[in-house]
Amino acid sequence: MTDRPADAPDAEIVCPARPESLAALLAFVAEASARAGLDRDSTFAVRLAAEEVCTNVIAHAYPNGAAGPVRLRFRRDPAAVLVTVEDLGIPFDPAQVARPAADAAWEARPIGGMGWHLVRESVDEVRHEHLPGGGNRLTLVKRLSPDP
Amino acid sequence: MEVNVEQRGGTSVVRIAGSVDGLTSDALQAALHQQIEAGATRLVGDLSAVDYTSSAGLRALLGTLKLARQRGGDLRLAAVQPGVLRVLELSGFTSILKVFPDVDTAVESFGA
Numbered sequence: 001m002t003d004r005p006a007d008a009p010d011a012e013i014v015c016p017a018r019p020e021s022l023a024a025l026l027a028f029v030a031e032a033s034a035r036a037g038l039d040r041d042s043t044f045a046v047r048l049a050a051e052e053v054c055t056n057v058i059a060h061a062y063p064n065g066a067a068g069p070v071r072l073r074f075r076r077d078p079a080a081v082l083v084t085v086e087d088l089g090i091p092f093d094p095a096q097v098a099r100p101a102a103d104a105a106w107e108a109r110p111i112g113g114m115g116w117h118l119v120r121e122s123v124d125e126v127r128h129e130h131l132p133g134g135g136n137r138l139t140l141v142k143r144l145s146p147d148p
Numbered sequence: 149m150e151v152n153v154e155q156r157g158g159t160s161v162v163r164i165a166g167s168v169d170g171l172t173s174d175a176l177q178a179a180l181h182q183q184i185e186a187g188a189t190r191l192v193g194d195l196s197a198v199d200y201t202s203s204a205g206l207r208a209l210l211g212t213l214k215l216a217r218q219r220g221g222d223l224r225l226a227a228v229q230p231g232v233l234r235v236l237e238l239s240g241f242t243s244i245l246k247v248f249p250d251v252d253t254a255v256e257s258f259g260a
Binding site for chain 1: 210217
């Protein structure tokens with residue numbers, strides 16, 4: 001049996017927003033999901049949304065080769081998992097990301113551009129805030145079905 | 149992630165095991181493109197042991213699909229597990245990629 005108190009403290013990791021940090025960020029999400037006792041489908045969905053958001057921060061938050069931090073926080077509530085991703089980079093509004101052409105013929109299909117679409121589809125809610133001192137906070141909410 | 153290639157007649161069966169994410173997709177794409185560059189343009193991706201893919205994996209698959217078709221071949225998938233299949237469906241990839249229930253059927257679909 002998994003012991004998973006609903007009021008477990010938040011877990012958190014802070015890394016430089018660079019490609020070499022992705023392994024640590026993904027490992028953090030995997031461990032936190034296991035500790036929180038998520039089932040297979042929720043684990044997949046949280047992992048996917050977190051990877052896409054972290055990849056986006058690493059690629060776009062800090063232009064011109066600068067690398068500020070990316071902060072990832074994982075919280076398990078009784079009815080949901082909340083993953084928060086913060087950066088101190090350029091403003092980003094996910095509502096402005098165009099939906100990809102998922103029905104184009106293969107020749108016309110662009111390689112890439114699917115990340116945000118998958119984030120929207122895999123979690124129940126995506127909240128975005130501009131941080132007061134500059135930067136972004138994205139909160140991914142995955143609601144959990146009650147235990148059988 | 150591990151990638152192993154087996155030749156079946158004129159078709160390369162690429163068995164992928166593990167997770168295809170931002171850490172592993174470059175290696176997968178390199179392995180798939182290596183087959184095409186070597187002249188093996190008929191590819192079957194055996195995804196029976198793939199438990200996860202992100203958009204990074206989709207990029208590797210689409211890049212391979214385009215290259216294989218431009219060279220007169222194709223990339224077809226077999227035994228895709230439910231979570232990975234859902235990502236393919238959400239991305240509209242099941243409308244451009246042929247997906248088969250098992251490797252044998254995918255290999256046979258290329259004909260003799």
